[in-house]
Amino acid sequence: MARMDSPSPSAELPFTGERFVPGARGEIWIEHWHRYHFAAQFATGLRVVDAACGEGYGSALLARTAASVVGADISAQAIEHARQAYGARANLSFVQAPCTKLPLPDASADLFVSFETVEHIREQEEFLDEIARVLAPDGLLLLSCPNKREYSDRRGFANEFHVKELYRDELAGLVARRFRHARWYGQRPSFFSVIAPEPHAETGHLAEVTEAHPSEACSALGEPLYFLVAASRTMGTLGMLPATLSVLADRDDWVHRDYEKVMRNLETAGAQLEEMAGHVDTLAKAREEAMKSRDDALAWAGELESRLAQAERTVSEQSRLIAERDGEIERRAGLAWWLRLPFLRLLGRRK
Numbered sequence: 001m002a003r004m005d006s007p008s009p010s011a012e013l014p015f016t017g018e019r020f021v022p023g024a025r026g027e028i029w030i031e032h033w034h035r036y037h038f039a040a041q042f043a044t045g046l047r048v049v050d051a052a053c054g055e056g057y058g059s060a061l062l063a064r065t066a067a068s069v070v071g072a073d074i075s076a077q078a079i080e081h082a083r084q085a086y087g088a089r090a091n092l093s094f095v096q097a098p099c100t101k102l103p104l105p106d107a108s109a110d111l112f113v114s115f116e117t118v119e120h121i122r123e124q125e126e127f128l129d130e131i132a133r134v135l136a137p138d139g140l141l142l143l144s145c146p147n148k149r150e151y152s153d154r155r156g157f158a159n160e161f162h163v164k165e166l167y168r169d170e171l172a173g174l175v176a177r178r179f180r181h182a183r184w185y186g187q188r189p190s191f192f193s194v195i196a197p198e199p200h201a202e203t204g205h206l207a208e209v210t211e212a213h214p215s216e217a218c219s220a221l222g223e224p225l226y227f228l229v230a231a232s233r234t235m236g237t238l239g240m241l242p243a244t245l246s247v248l249a250d251r252d253d254w255v256h257r258d259y260e261k262v263m264r265n266l267e268t269a270g271a272q273l274e275e276m277a278g279h280v281d282t283l284a285k286a287r288e289e290a291m292k293s294r295d296d297a298l299a300w301a302g303e304l305e306s307r308l309a310q311a312e313r314t315v316s317e318q319s320r321l322i323a324e325r326d327g328e329i330e331r332r333a334g335l336a337w338w339l340r341l342p343f344l345r346l347l348g349r350r351k
Contacts, residue, residue, distance in 0.1 A: 034248035046110035052117035056082025063092040132178040179231035186224025
């Protein structure tokens with residue numbers, strides 16, 4: 001049983017989703033570290049090649065026990081980082097190169113490791129040819145890739161960085177054309193309860209259940225999310241590979257704690273959602289009342305406008321009548337003045 005305490009660089013590459021970095025969290029962290037801990041069992045005293053090594057964390061882990069490790073990656077940034085972070089190990093070196101054209105001699109590796117690489121390239125046949133060239137005649141290949149049926153088809157998921165994912169028969173054919181013998185492993189991240197003998201476990205036992213039928217246990221892992229193929233030209237090489245279960249245990253229990261944190265956040269979000277739904281109902285009712293009040297106000301405003309228009313018509317009519325009256329008064333006043341005018345003149349002469 002491997003522990004989740006392994007080397008980590010002081011400065012990390014940013015996580016873009018294209019390649020794993022130790023600072024990433026969640027399932028991807030468990031998946032990637034587990035593969036390298038699994039491979040480390042077979043690296044002791046061997047010449048190892050880690051193709052598509054990324055930022056170098058896995059190569060550094062393998063170098064703990066290997067005679068030598070060469071990490072190769074097409075990214076200049078990743079290789080520069082790997083050299084700075086892990087280059088102090090005398091038995092560890094890094095080269096920038098595509099995995100289809102490695103600057104390594106023929107038959108120069110006893111163990112060839114490449115995890116989650118083949119699905120990122122179109123030249124898959126050329127990649128396997130290069131592995132066969134670099135690997136010694138009795139060397140061991142450890143190759144992993146997503147199970148397309150489970151990883152993408154069933155989940156309706158599309159990884160933008162994957163060029164060509166493989167079904168099991170496609171991967172099997174790709175490997176079998178270079179290596180006659182293979183042993184298959186399936187990997188799937190999962191929450192689990194561990195019961196282990198003290199001080200260490202020598203064999204494994206797997207009991208997998210479903211939520212619907214927890215009393216019915218299956219001794220085999222269900223549909224794997226990832227395939228891990230161990231292959232060689234000689235059957236004897238595969239003899240050192242165990243047929244037992246491999247478990248990567250979370251010593252700090254941070255995965256479960258993160259899960260509980262997420263669940264608490266979901267519960268809080270659910271409660272907040274219910275509260276917001278109540279607010280929405282209240283606002284909807286208030287809006288309905290406001291709309292009714294608005295309709296009433298509009299109706300009243302319409303009535304007032306009608307009354308105002310009527311009042312304006314009345315005022316206009318009265319103004320017209322007053323104007324006519326004033327005009328008549330002026331007319332009559334003017335006539336009386338002229339009628340009186342000769343009488344006034346006569347009075348003036350008598351004086």
